[in-house]
Amino acid sequence: MRVVLRREAERELIAAAQYYESRRPGLGVAFLDEAERAFADLVQFPARWRIVRADVRRGLLSRFPYAFFYWEKRAGEELEILSVSHSKRHPLYWTGRHE
Secondary structure, X not given: OEEEEOHHHHHHHHHHHHHHHHHOOOHHHHHHHHHHHHHHHHHHOOOOOOEEEOOEEEEEOOOOOEEEEEEXXXXXXXXXXXXXXXXXXXXXXXXXXOO
């Protein structure tokens, strides 16, 4: 199984990393490292996080106040990250991205 990010989710991830990096050098890299670990864990435990809407699950980063929304796009083959967002952001703004 592999993890893919929608274009919008990738932009959100990069923007957050740039923000953290501007706050303190190295923090953006730490953010990306944590996101990478969380996404890698999805391959091992794709059903770890609870379903929040239809077949979409919400995962959390532990060190940063960010959530990611994902679903199993192709059963047993591909997990798609729909959004990477700050936990205080409107929670369902990404729903139009889910097929």
